[in-house]
Amino acid sequence: MTANTASELPLEQTVSPTDELTVAALIGEAHKSGTPVYPIGGGTSLDYGPQPARPGIRLSMNQMNRVLDHPADDLTITVEAGMTLAQLNRHLATKRQWLPIDAPESVRATVGGIVATNACGPRRYSHGTIGDYLLGIRAIDGCGEAYAGGGRVVKNAAGYNLPRLMVGSLGTLGVITQATFMVRPLPTHSALVICDLPSFQQAECLLAALGQSRTTPMIVELLAGPALPFCPLPALPDTAASRLAVGFEGSAADVQGMANVLCDEWQALGADGLTTITRARVDSAWNWLSESPAMLQINVLPSRLVGVMEQVAWLMAASPLQAHAGNGVLRIYRPSPPAPLPSTDEGSFANLVQNTLRPIVTAAGGHLTVLATPTGVELSPAEIWGPPRPGAALMRSIQQRFDPAGILNPGRYTL
Amino acid sequence: MSNTELIRKLRAALKPENVLSVPSELVVYDCDAFTVERHIPLAVVFPRSAVQVAEVVRACSDHGCPVVARGAGTGLAGGCTPPPNGVVIVLTRMNKILDIRLRDAMALVEPGVLNLQLTNALSGTGYHFAPDPSSQGTATIGGNVATNAGGPHTLKYGVTVNHVAGLEVVLGDGSILQFGPVEDPAALDLARVVCGSEGTLAIVTKIWAKLTKNPQACRTIRATFASIDDASQAVSQIIAAGIVPAALELMDRGILDAVEAAFALGVPPEAAAVLIIELDGPEAGLDSLLEQVIALCRNWNPGEVLQAKTPAERELLWKCRKMAVGAVGRLSPGYMIQDGVVPRTRLPHIFRRILEIAAKHRVRIVNVAHAGDGNVHPILLLDERDRDLTARAKAASREVLEECITCGGSITAEHGVGIEKIELMEKLFAPADLRAMHRVRQAFDPASQLNPGKKYKTICQ
Numbered sequence: 001m002t003a004n005t006a007s008e009l010p011l012e013q014t015v016s017p018t019d020e021l022t023v024a025a026l027i028g029e030a031h032k033s034g035t036p037v038y039p040i041g042g043g044t045s046l047d048y049g050p051q052p053a054r055p056g057i058r059l060s061m062n063q064m065n066r067v068l069d070h071p072a073d074d075l076t077i078t079v080e081a082g083m084t085l086a087q088l089n090r091h092l093a094t095k096r097q098w099l100p101i102d103a104p105e106s107v108r109a110t111v112g113g114i115v116a117t118n119a120c121g122p123r124r125y126s127h128g129t130i131g132d133y134l135l136g137i138r139a140i141d142g143c144g145e146a147y148a149g150g151g152r153v154v155k156n157a158a159g160y161n162l163p164r165l166m167v168g169s170l171g172t173l174g175v176i177t178q179a180t181f182m183v184r185p186l187p188t189h190s191a192l193v194i195c196d197l198p199s200f201q202q203a204e205c206l207l208a209a210l211g212q213s214r215t216t217p218m219i220v221e222l223l224a225g226p227a228l229p230f231c232p233l234p235a236l237p238d239t240a241a242s243r244l245a246v247g248f249e250g251s252a253a254d255v256q257g258m259a260n261v262l263c264d265e266w267q268a269l270g271a272d273g274l275t276t277i278t279r280a281r282v283d284s285a286w287n288w289l290s291e292s293p294a295m296l297q298i299n300v301l302p303s304r305l306v307g308v309m310e311q312v313a314w315l316m317a318a319s320p321l322q323a324h325a326g327n328g329v330l331r332i333y334r335p336s337p338p339a340p341l342p343s344t345d346e347g348s349f350a351n352l353v354q355n356t357l358r359p360i361v362t363a364a365g366g367h368l369t370v371l372a373t374p375t376g377v378e379l380s381p382a383e384i385w386g387p388p389r390p391g392a393a394l395m396r397s398i399q400q401r402f403d404p405a406g407i408l409n410p411g412r413y414t415l
Numbered sequence: 416m417s418n419t420e421l422i423r424k425l426r427a428a429l430k431p432e433n434v435l436s437v438p439s440e441l442v443v444y445d446c447d448a449f450t451v452e453r454h455i456p457l458a459v460v461f462p463r464s465a466v467q468v469a470e471v472v473r474a475c476s477d478h479g480c481p482v483v484a485r486g487a488g489t490g491l492a493g494g495c496t497p498p499p500n501g502v503v504i505v506l507t508r509m510n511k512i513l514d515i516r517l518r519d520a521m522a523l524v525e526p527g528v529l530n531l532q533l534t535n536a537l538s539g540t541g542y543h544f545a546p547d548p549s550s551q552g553t554a555t556i557g558g559n560v561a562t563n564a565g566g567p568h569t570l571k572y573g574v575t576v577n578h579v580a581g582l583e584v585v586l587g588d589g590s591i592l593q594f595g596p597v598e599d600p601a602a603l604d605l606a607r608v609v610c611g612s613e614g615t616l617a618i619v620t621k622i623w624a625k626l627t628k629n630p631q632a633c634r635t636i637r638a639t640f641a642s643i644d645d646a647s648q649a650v651s652q653i654i655a656a657g658i659v660p661a662a663l664e665l666m667d668r669g670i671l672d673a674v675e676a677a678f679a680l681g682v683p684p685e686a687a688a689v690l691i692i693e694l695d696g697p698e699a700g701l702d703s704l705l706e707q708v709i710a711l712c713r714n715w716n717p718g719e720v721l722q723a724k725t726p727a728e729r730e731l732l733w734k735c736r737k738m739a740v741g742a743v744g745r746l747s748p749g750y751m752i753q754d755g756v757v758p759r760t761r762l763p764h765i766f767r768r769i770l771e772i773a774a775k776h777r778v779r780i781v782n783v784a785h786a787g788d789g790n791v792h793p794i795l796l797l798d799e800r801d802r803d804l805t806a807r808a809k810a811a812s813r814e815v816l817e818e819c820i821t822c823g824g825s826i827t828a829e830h831g832v833g834i835e836k837i838e839l840m841e842k843l844f845a846p847a848d849l850r851a852m853h854r855v856r857q858a859f860d861p862a863s864q865l866n867p868g869k870k871y872k873t874i875c876q
């Protein structure tokens with residue numbers, strides 16, 4: 001890379017380097033000339049955040065997708081950041097291992113992008129999120145310098161936890177080039193127990209009871225509204241307000257045993273119409289529950305989830321709703337089948353977010369995030385994420401030290 | 416402002432009985448459980464609230480003297496050793512469990528709450544706080560957070576950082592911030608960055624601790640081996656087979672001697688090493704998993720494999736393991752415990768090297784290990800009055816940790832760097848890595864008010 005002025009850099013173009021040195025050189029040059037760099041993983045989250053304010057270089061990581069080291073007997077793996085979650089899990093499956101997290105669109109979503117956005121799915125209930133597996137990272141800072149944090153062992157207290165700092169940092173602290181993960185043995189069996197519920201109160205009652213259940217669920221999902229497209233499950237009957245889906249993974253004996261115990265527990269609480277799904281159908285159901293990209297996300301404490309969800313279900317009746325209920329995460333999808341959002345015209349999407357939804361979420365002590373701004377709509381950072389947080393000054397100070405020229409994703413993400 | 420003035424100011428802020436400034440009272444706070452280096456602090460204070468912590472931090476900052484947070488002082492790396500002219504902020508009087516919310520699987524506690532105090536408060540609820548350091552009866556949860564403490568069961572359940580949902584902290588400028596407990600997509604995950612920062616980024620004044628449901632059932636066995644090599648081969652094989660037990664601990668003959676003398680565990684004298692293996696989860700699959708584990712052990716000629724048949728037998732096993740380090744007092748007047756970590760396949764190698772290094776430096780080393788994590792705790796026996804022996808023990812420690820680095824591991828898995836391992840940070844990390852850490856530190860604490868001189872050498876900028 002010899003270019004040293006903005007005009008010689010590939011502005012408004014997508015570059016796809018194949019190694020870290022090239023990434024570092026490119027960012028180094030961009031730093032000198034103050035040219036923005038917009039890192040792209042699988043491109044699954046490009047509608048997240050405001051659109052780029054200034055022209056810059058689109059830095060695609062998708063050519064950096066190699067496995068660098070997989071000492072399978074140590075249950076760890078180091079990969080380049082542009083590898084997709086699906087590729088990673090295909091590779092791990094050859095050793096009967098996996099990274100037990102899920103993220104929407106796993107065929108496109110890269111591990112670097114998942115780290116940067118902290119994307120997650122139903123399995124977070126039992127397995128946690130990507131940060132729980134991230135042992136080490138390498139990244140290029142806003143000056144073009146490579147740095148590493150963590151390491152390749154499963155427990156490490158040396159240095160600050162830079163891997164955790166990268167989780168959810170939205171590419172503002174550096175372009176992630178490598179990640180080391182702890183992996184787990186692949187479970188052999190799974191099952192899903194489904195219960196349709198006449199009211200949200202009943203959902204809360206079963207969710208609260210799960211805390212004392214003799215089973216160990218892997219996922220705890222609460223669904224409401226119309227089904228997402230391609231639903232492999234029977235449709236929610238008109239008489240039901242919501243559907244609870246609890247999943248198990250493990251050996252055949254564990255899974256069958258726990259599904260039976262849970263059905264007994266729920267029946268004792270008065271639930272009826274229980275369905276247990278096993279074998280091939282379970283895989284398609286689990287994929288369906290983890291793969292769809294949502295439009296809005298609400299984070300609250302688990303105990304506040306059902307109350308918020310009931311209000312949202314009433315306000316946005318055309319939108320499929322899915323909650324990782326055990327974690328207090330509610331995901332709101334685009335209306336399905338396509339339909340106008342409540343209070344229809346385009347400009348009012350901001351109105352829906354700011355004046356209708358955010359007050360409900362704030363009253364419940366949570367956060368509302370717009371994950372994908374609808375086409376043609378422009379939102380301010382405050383509309384996307386809500387008001388600046390009390391720690392914002394500290395976060396900005398960290399960001400400025402990693403990217404003094406402010407060239408990493410400028411305007412797209414504000415901390 | 417003179418020191419007297421600062422002390423007057425602290426007394427006014429905290430009431431006189433919460434401020435120590437007499438040398439005879441201060442010596443108690445000149446070190447933590449890493450006793451090789453000591454400094455008498457300028458003063459020791461016992462705040463009762465975050466607001467008081469903030470007042471102390473501001474007063475000290477005006478006075479130009481640094482502060483160091485201290486929990487129970489059981490840290491093994493010198494994280495609490497007072498910096499020159501430093502004030503020690505002891506958090507043990509902030510020791511209330513403020514809230515237990517089972518519906519959210521969360522407890523809100525003050526930093527001085529003891530790890531075991533929370534576990535006891537949870538008894539009968541079906542939940543527990545998963546991090547279980549051997550020091551859980553004395554160490555504070557604030558200290559656990561600051562060191563990112565682990566324990567036997569962190570193999571399956573993860574270390575402290577995996578069990579923190581949120582923190583309230585006081586920064587070096589005296590401001591009070593809250594991170595979490597609700598996950599926030601618009602924020603950096605600073606609660607988890609503070610975990611393991613050894614009091615250098617912020618002082619923790621509240622913790623939202625995640626609670627873990629008790630496992631439905633468990634099986635605990637102990638297996639003896641003719642050599643530490645055989646035992647560690649068995650560990651590597653269990654992990655390689657894709658089995659993640661709840662705990663997988665190793666003790667060698669040296670430490671067993673101390674344990675036998677203290678608790679009469681009844682391990683046959685010819686056994687050179689013992690593994691304690693615990694499996695937990697749903698009842699249905701446990702016995703077949705146990706059979707697999709025992710079969711893997713059988714590849715390495717175990718002497719005996721005994722299963723704990725009653726809760727009391729299981730408790731004895733864990734008591735012996737958790738009190739093992741304390742029992743070392745029976746072997747020598749002092750000791751230094753190391754905390755290296757290697758990839759699990761390198762365990763047999765690191766134990767061989769530990770033996771060689773002990774012989775080379777003429778130091779007796781006994782071993783406990785969170786073997787399933789690749790985390791070794793060689794304990795070097797010494798007598799602080801014997802300067803030569805102490806120097807040899809330090810040299811041997813260093814060589815063991817350097818070997819861990821060579822193996823692709825790290826110099827500390829759970830005890831932290833403190834001052835003890837600070838020299839090795841430059842061996843483990845490249846200058847750019849240390850600069851990246853320093854950016855974080857400067858953003859949190861630009862005036863170097865909090866525990867300076869710990870974690871890594873700050874001259875690297």
Ligand SMILES: Cc1cc2nc3c(=O)[nH]c(=O)nc-3n(C[C@H](O)[C@H](O)[C@H](O)COP(=O)(O)OP(=O)(O)OC[C@H]3O[C@@H](n4cnc5c(N)ncnc54)[C@H](O)[C@@H]3O)c2cc1C
Nearest residue numbers: 486487488489490494548549550555557558561565614619
């Ligand atoms: C016999 C024995 C066995 C042990 N076994 C284990 C084990 O199995 N696993 C393990 O991980 N550790 C173990 N340890 C080490 C030690 O107990 C842990 O590091 C523990 O977490 C320290 O807690 P503490 O309250 O004693 O902290 P302290 O020793 O008081 O402090 C440790 C560090 O944390 C900082 N700190 C303390 N409180 C705060 C706060 N509120 N805010 C910010 N910073 C703070 C201090 O500045 C210092 O750097 C053992 C120690 C002993 C003596």
